[in-house]
Amino acid sequence: MYKLVASDLDGTLLNKNKELSEATRKFLEENNKFLIVPTTGKILSRTKELFKDVKGLEYIIAVNGSIIYDVKNDEIIHDMPMEKDVCLKLLKMTKENTKRITICTKNKWIRSMEKDIKGQPHLFYVDDIEKHIEVLDENIYRLNIHLKGKDEKLYKTYKKEAEDLGCHAYITRKSDDTPKKLVVIRKDVSKKRALSKVLELEGIKWEEVIAFGDNQNDKGMLMQVGRSVAMKNAPSKIRDIVDFVTEDTNDEDGVVKYLNSVLEEKYV
Numbered sequence: 001m002y003k004l005v006a007s008d009l010d011g012t013l014l015n016k017n018k019e020l021s022e023a024t025r026k027f028l029e030e031n032n033k034f035l036i037v038p039t040t041g042k043i044l045s046r047t048k049e050l051f052k053d054v055k056g057l058e059y060i061i062a063v064n065g066s067i068i069y070d071v072k073n074d075e076i077i078h079d080m081p082m083e084k085d086v087c088l089k090l091l092k093m094t095k096e097n098t099k100r101i102t103i104c105t106k107n108k109w110i111r112s113m114e115k116d117i118k119g120q121p122h123l124f125y126v127d128d129i130e131k132h133i134e135v136l137d138e139n140i141y142r143l144n145i146h147l148k149g150k151d152e153k154l155y156k157t158y159k160k161e162a163e164d165l166g167c168h169a170y171i172t173r174k175s176d177d178t179p180k181k182l183v184v185i186r187k188d189v190s191k192k193r194a195l196s197k198v199l200e201l202e203g204i205k206w207e208e209v210i211a212f213g214d215n216q217n218d219k220g221m222l223m224q225v226g227r228s229v230a231m232k233n234a235p236s237k238i239r240d241i242v243d244f245v246t247e248d249t250n251d252e253d254g255v256v257k258y259l260n261s262v263l264e265e266k267y268v
Helices: 009-013 022-030 044-050 084-097 129-135 152-164 191-202 216-222 254-263
Strands: 004-007 035-038 059-062 067-070 075-079 098-104 109-111 123-125 142-147 167-173 179-186 209-213 227-230
Touching: 004 009, 004 191, 009 209, 009 254, 022 254, 035 191, 044 059, 044 067, 059 191, 067 191, 084 098, 084 129, 084 142, 084 152, 098 129, 109 129, 142 152, 152 167, 152 179, 167 216, 191 209, 191 216, 209 216, 209 254, 216 227
Parallel strands: 004 035, 004 209, 035 059, 109 123, 209 227
Antiparallel strands: 059 067, 067 075, 098 109, 098 142, 142 179, 167 179
């Protein structure tokens, strides 16, 4: 009945260390029932690293649907960057209340902080992120805006202002539903839109898809697929819109255990 599984990564398929557990890796390697499509907000290079040893993977949807990567042919088949001048306007607009800004290119995160974190080769820090954007020779696909404090009204105000600039903006939330960050991408970009292109390429219908997610950027695809599944650790705003909720969290192999019940097979 189901032919494709689309799964978010952070908070969903990956554990708390943002890695594939042994059980999840085993399922991916032995799976011959579904086409598995990682559908993530992560940058492409980091996602490729995570799945580099997993055989049978055909597509990666990265940066919230901005990029579709054809694994077998090693090429990007869908590429939707933001406009640089819009990014600069967003930075100026939120500057007074910003705690941290991160911009996303195809292969790296660039962050407006002085603190350095070891062991993250894709993460870079700059003193003046506005000046950096002005001279950047790479496409920007996403902005993460962390505001000072957890003022819901302020997050919503900036969300509307970003939308007025012609962007798609959403607030990601912690498990207690408090705002985590404001994410801004192109207006015509989403996981749902990118997944629809993969379905067209493969001749698969929406009702033949199972999707897993845990946050706002998963909402569109979760509301479209044949079977939508939220993680136990997802905020209530996501758990309330899906068909099913996993009995286990992302750190307890929740996705694989749920698929075990669908397949009536055991991988954990």
